[in-house]
Amino acid sequence: MKALAFAGRNRKEILRDPLTLLLGVVMPVAMLWLFSSLEGIMPLDLFTIEKLTPGMIVFSFSFITLFSGMLLGRDKTTSFLMRIFASPMKASEYLIGYAIPLLPVALFQVLVCYGAGVLLGFPVDIHALTGFGVLLIISLLYIGSGLALGTYFTDRQVGGIFAIFVNITTWLSGIWFSPSMIGGAFEQAANLLPFVHAVDAARAAFTGGFTQLLEPLLWVIGYTIVIFGLAIVGFRKKMKGSK
Amino acid sequence: MVIEIKELTKKFNGELAVDRLSLTIEQGEFFALLGENGAGKTTTIKMLSCLLAPTSGDALMLGDSIVENPLAVKKKMNLSPQETAIARNLSVKENLEFIAKIYGSSKQETKQKTEELIRKFGLEDYAGKKAKNLSGGWQRRLSIAMAMISEPEIIFLDEPTVGLDVRARIDLWKILLQLKGDITIILTTHYLEEVEALADRIGIMQAGRLRALGTLEDLQERTGLEKLQDIFIQLTEEEEGP
Numbered sequence: 001m002k003a004l005a006f007a008g009r010n011r012k013e014i015l016r017d018p019l020t021l022l023l024g025v026v027m028p029v030a031m032l033w034l035f036s037s038l039e040g041i042m043p044l045d046l047f048t049i050e051k052l053t054p055g056m057i058v059f060s061f062s063f064i065t066l067f068s069g070m071l072l073g074r075d076k077t078t079s080f081l082m083r084i085f086a087s088p089m090k091a092s093e094y095l096i097g098y099a100i101p102l103l104p105v106a107l108f109q110v111l112v113c114y115g116a117g118v119l120l121g122f123p124v125d126i127h128a129l130t131g132f133g134v135l136l137i138i139s140l141l142y143i144g145s146g147l148a149l150g151t152y153f154t155d156r157q158v159g160g161i162f163a164i165f166v167n168i169t170t171w172l173s174g175i176w177f178s179p180s181m182i183g184g185a186f187e188q189a190a191n192l193l194p195f196v197h198a199v200d201a202a203r204a205a206f207t208g209g210f211t212q213l214l215e216p217l218l219w220v221i222g223y224t225i226v227i228f229g230l231a232i233v234g235f236r237k238k239m240k241g242s243k
Numbered sequence: 244m245v246i247e248i249k250e251l252t253k254k255f256n257g258e259l260a261v262d263r264l265s266l267t268i269e270q271g272e273f274f275a276l277l278g279e280n281g282a283g284k285t286t287t288i289k290m291l292s293c294l295l296a297p298t299s300g301d302a303l304m305l306g307d308s309i310v311e312n313p314l315a316v317k318k319k320m321n322l323s324p325q326e327t328a329i330a331r332n333l334s335v336k337e338n339l340e341f342i343a344k345i346y347g348s349s350k351q352e353t354k355q356k357t358e359e360l361i362r363k364f365g366l367e368d369y370a371g372k373k374a375k376n377l378s379g380g381w382q383r384r385l386s387i388a389m390a391m392i393s394e395p396e397i398i399f400l401d402e403p404t405v406g407l408d409v410r411a412r413i414d415l416w417k418i419l420l421q422l423k424g425d426i427t428i429i430l431t432t433h434y435l436e437e438v439e440a441l442a443d444r445i446g447i448m449q450a451g452r453l454r455a456l457g458t459l460e461d462l463q464e465r466t467g468l469e470k471l472q473d474i475f476i477q478l479t480e481e482e483e484g485p
């Protein structure tokens with residue numbers, strides 16, 4: 001109940017700042033269109049729309065990290081969080097309240113990017129449903145990352161860190177090209193981070209390649225659990241005021 | 244008694260902010276906590292409202308320990324923080340409803356309490372406006388109203404009247420006078436006329452310690468001075484001795 005009331009507040013706070021939301025939808029769609037039209041022109045071995053679409057949806061989730069991180073970071077700096085810390089809510093209720101409203105945002109991004117992909121030639125079939133389901137699981141990784149950032153950093157710091165984060169999710173995620181093209185340390189780093197696995201899982205889900213789905217999805221889930229754990233630990237500390 | 248503070252101490256990186264504070268406050272009392280900037284008032288309030296873990300010591304709030312059972316304490320109290328704390332993108336009404344709900348009010352109660360507080364604080368014209376579009380003083384009023392909507396048994400008001408215009412301040416005094424006797428109010432302020440008008444008892448902190456405690460009459464007698472301002476100056480000027 002309390003978590004839901006808090007989720008309601010956060011939903012309003014996010015949806016009434018439509019600029020960030022717009023960024024999280026318009027930019028990925030524009031990039032999808034751009035890169036799919038580059039296909040064939042560029043000498044590089046870029047991906048086709050079949051591979052770009054799921055990758056781009058995962059990329060769009062980076063903005064969820066920004067939303068949740070900024071929201072939590074701002075609540076912290078404006079002492080709003082302090083006020084509600086004095087209320088009888090538990091750490092888990094806070095984090096659920098921050099996380100829940102971002103799921104519909106993620107779903108919205110999925111549907112808009114998928115729709116754009118279909119217009120650009122992405123094949124429509126029944127596996128899309130699996131794709132949506134897997135993408136929602138993946139979105140938790142990005143929601144959790146935002147909450148962890150917002151727990152440990154202020155909103156301004158989150159803005160700066162996001163610039164780095166989005167570069168990582170752009171280049172080390174295998175959305176535009178496979179990290180194996182570059183190889184070496186680059187490929188290794190990419191494989192140790194969850195982003196390339198998230199993209200792999202999304203692609204496998206949309207093609208119905210269930211045997212290829214499991215391993216990358218486990219990477220994603222593992223990282224999600226660890227990151228949420230970090231957020232909870234940091235949050236509990238904040239609640240006790242041990243700055 | 245409602246609040247029983249026992250040797251409450253807070254250190255920040257080894258520096259004492261609150262030093263073995265012991266104090267009891269009675270049911271329905273209006274207690275004014277005074278002190279210069281940095282004396283430790285806000286730190287004390289944060290510890291009592293379970294926002295900051297004490298380095299040592301404890302306090303019982305209506306029988307529940309802030310260290311052992313913070314959740315039980317939180318249900319019974321609320322605070323208006325020193326800085327205005329509101330949800331910026333929510334309307335005035337939504338802000339109030341939100342706080343009522345996270346303190347466990349039902350839909351019906353929430354609606355009724357919200358209307359009541361909007362009336363009490365003269366917020367009618369602003370009820371539908373986003374909080375971020377209000378002037379500083381009106382945001383302040385909202386922030387105070389949010390502390391009252393949960394109908395706490397103990398309320399902490401940390402410099403509530405900063406930034407309020409004359410009328411708003413007098414209106415707030417009236418609201419507080421109505422509450423006086425029913426709920427326990429702990430107020431910090433740098434406006435001493437406010438204390439003279441409202442407080443049952445006064446505690447003066449200096450450098451984390453309680454320097455003086457008593458009714459206005461007690462303090463007048465002790466110092467031989469009439470005005471609280473003079474009393475305050477004298478008591479906080481005294482050498483810091485053992």
Ligand SMILES: Nc1ncnc2c1ncn2[C@@H]1O[C@H](COP(=O)(O)OP(=O)(O)OP(=O)(O)O)[C@@H](O)[C@H]1O
Pocket residue numbers: 243255259260278279280281282283284285286287325
């Ligand atoms: N989070 C913190 N970290 C380190 N030191 C702190 C922290 N919060 C407060 N202090 C220190 O504790 C002391 C008491 O601060 P506090 O905010 O309680 O004072 P105050 O009496 O409320 O003052 P004011 O009238 O200015 O609001 C100050 O010396 C302050 O610098």
Ligand SMILES: [Mg+2]
Pocket residue numbers: 284285286325401
């Ligand atoms: Mg203070």
